[in-house]
Amino acid sequence: MLMEVGRLIREDFRRRAEHLKLTQSQTLALAHLHKNPGISQVTLAERLEVHPVTITQLVDRLQRAGWVRREVHEDDRRAFRLYVTDKADPILEEVWKIAAQAREHALSGLSRTERDQLDSLLGRMKNNLVGAPTDRSE
Amino acid sequence: MLMEVGRLIREDFRRRAEHLKLTQSQTLALAHLHKNPGISQVTLAERLEVHPVTITQLVDRLQRAGWVRREVHEDDRRAFRLYVTDKADPILEEVWKIAAQAREHALSGLSRTERDQLDSLLGRMKNNLVGAPTDRSE
DNA sequence: TTCATTTTGTTAGTCTACTAACTATTAGCC
């Protein structure tokens, strides 16, 4: 059920955002870069919780499309600093709006109390899954 | 939060199942075929809620690995009937066990009542997202 | 200083998913 709802939310977001001509991952990456200008690819990978290889390709495409630029890091010649270009600003405005709409659509009809409940239950599930490494003898 | 918990559950399952040498999609497809022997690729695609193209490739790999066989449909020469091979039986036993463990791990510490609550809240979110086509003016 | 280790990012190859365009077959209508 949880997986299904997750999938439906992503689908809903995708439908609302398809006119932006950006994929979900690209949108997410752009949003993160906008909030944290100048971070490295490794840092971005950690934030998005994907592997650095994935970021390489993602940034490649965003750069080719002109949404992002790479600047060599002044202190570390291996690393890049990533910046969102001005071209992306209006898109990002849209993204925030759409995200809020999708969220509200999914949660509509749920009271403040129920939303808190959901959040709390999910939080406890999350705690079950993080800290403790999987014990296969369970 | 919901996305995160979903991702964590999938990760947990993947970790528990990695010794099976099957990916998550392959495992899921195998499980479905075991419960519904003889279905066509289109039907399987519908059940897994992916596009038929994806099934083509998935079944290609499962067949190459010897887990699944394609038989020509007796009434429709375009279609295949899909069957899980005997080789896959012991694996599937494992899959059910692992799925139950992963579920229990995620939900541990939640009472019967709380699980019902979660289910009901997610069910309502699901209803928000299915029936009604996205209204972009929201 | 030099050498081993860590970190940053890359290429190569695999798997899952998609769209678009296609073949072959079936089904329906005139």
Add this chain to the structure above:
DNA sequence: GGCTAATAGTTAGTAGACTAACAAAATGAA
């Protein structure tokens, strides 16, 4: 019967995610 629609599956190409193996630069210890 014959033409058109729809259906089952495929190939080709793209995007995203992964692992493995690697180069280059930075770090740190002997």
